[in-house]
Amino acid sequence: MHWQQLIKSALLGTERHPLDEQTVAALKKLGISTAGEPAEVLANAIAAFGQLRKAKIPVVEFEGDLPGATEKDALPALSRTSAHHLQLILEGKYPELLPEFLELLRKNRRMIPARLLPQLMATKDLKNSWPQIEPFIGNAGRWLLQQNPDWQQWAPLPFAEGKETEKLWETGGSAERVELLRRLRRKSPEKARSLLEQSWQQEKWTDRLAFLELLLEGLSLADEPFLESCLDDKRKEVRQLAADLLAQLPTSALGQRMYRRAMDSLGFDGHRLVVSIPDEVDEAARRDGIRPIAPEWPGGRKAGWLGQVVSRVPPEHWAHHFGMEAGEVAELFLESDWAETLAEALRLAAIRFKSAVWAEALLTVLTGYPGLAVWQNGLEELAALVRPEFLLRFATALFDRNRDFLSASRQIMPLLQAVPGTWPEDLVYLLLQQFRRFALKHNWQPWEAPHLPQMLRLMACHASLSMENVLQEDWEEVEYRNASLATAIADMREVLLFRKAVFLGFEESGVTHVY
The missing domain is CATH 1.10.720 (Transcription Termination Factor Rho, Rna-binding Domain; Chain A, Domain 1)
Incomplete structure (x- = not known):
C-alpha cells in the first residue's frame, strides 16, 4: 500500500x-x-x-532508538569532487592511484566521507594502507568500525588493561581471544605476551599457532625467552613458526646460531666461493627450524639446508665476513655452483631484514643472470625495498646490457610495479625513448608482450605531472604504424587526465599543499 x-x-x-x-x-x-x-x-x-x-525482503517495522549523531569532526571533509575521485579509485578504475590520493589526504588533512568506508575496508593492501587511512575516517567512520565484526580489529582498542581484559582472555571463545590479543599486541606488546605465557600450556595447538602469529607485530628481543621455549613445543607447526620469528631477531641466540652455521659453510679461496654443507641436519639445527627435507628449495637436501640457513642471516653479515661490498658478494654467490639456491636465499634475506642496500645490489647483479629462476619467483617484494632513484640506474644498466627491448622491459616490470612514489624524470624519458623506438620498428601484438600497456599505465601513474605534455605528445606516428597500441596510449592519457583532476580537486577546495 x-x-x-x-x-x-x-x-x-x-x-x-x-x-x-x-x-x-x-x-x-x-x-x-x-x-x-x-x-x-x-x-x-x-x-x-x-x-x-x-530483493523480496519483507518490510520489518523498526523498533528502538536511532543512534545519535556523532560528534563533529575537527577537520573539514573532502570536497564532493575529491570524494568522487576517491570513489572512482576504490571502484577499481584507477586502483594504482590510491597511495597518491592518501598522501594528498595526509598533506591537506581532509576527512573521508563515512559512506566510502566499506569500499576502503575492501582494498587489497588494507594492512599497509590503514595507518594513512585511520586518522581521516572521522567519528562516523570510527562508529561504523564498531558495527561490523569484520572491521572491529581496526577499531580503537575498547578493552581496559585490568580485570576486564583478563576476564575476557579466560572466558572468551577462540575468535574473541585472537581479536583481543591482536589489539592488545598493538597497544601493549608486553601485556599481550604476559597473558599468552600464563595460559600457554592449557591452549590447543591450533590456538597456540594462531596466537603465535600475532607476535610478529611489535616483535622484539623481549619476546625471545618465550619464543625460545616454544622451540620445544610438541607440535612441529608451532616449533617452526617460533623459529621463523626468532630468525627475524638477528641478535637472538637462534639468530647467532644461524649466523655461525652460515659462516662455517661459506668461504672464499681468493677466486671462488667455497661451499661446505653438512651431510645431515643435526638435532640442534632441527630445533632451530632447519628441515631435513624442504620442497621449496630445488636441488636436494644440501640445497635445502643452504637455502634455509642463508635466508635467515642478515645479508649485511656477508660483507663483513668476506670484506667485500654488497654487489661483490652477490656476484660471488651467483658465480658459484649454487647460484640458484643462493640467489633465492639472498632475495628472501633482503626481504626478511628489509635491507634496501642488498635489494638494490642483488637486483643490479641479477641483470647479468637473466636465466636464473629467481626472476620467475617474483621480485615485487624485493623491488618494494628500493629507492625511486635506484630505478634510473637499474633501467639504464638493463637497457645498456640488453638491446632486446621486450626482454629488458620484462625484467624491469617487477620494479616498476613495486616502487612507490614519483619516478625521476630521466627514468620516464628513458622508458619513453625505448618504448617509442620499439613501437616504431615492430608491429606489436597483445599476446606477444602483454606487459607493454601496463608499462605505459605505470608511467602515467608515477611520472611527475609537470611531464604531462611529454607523455601526451608525439604518439601520432606510433598510433599510425602500430594500431594495436592505440588503446594502451589512450588509457595512459586517461590516467594522466584523471591524476590532474585529482590534484585540481584539492586545489578547488582551497587546499594549498598539493604538489
Missing part, C-alpha cells in the same frame, strides 16, 4: 499529492528521515522501498 502511495506522489508531484500520515509513519519506522524537503524524502523512500521489493 505504501509503495502505491509513493509512486502516485512521484507521478503527480509532492505538492499535488503529498505523502499521507500513514506513509510518513511507515517511513519513520524504517528509520528513514522525513525532516527534509518533500521531494528529497520521497526520493529516499522510493530508493529504500525499491531495493526491498527487488
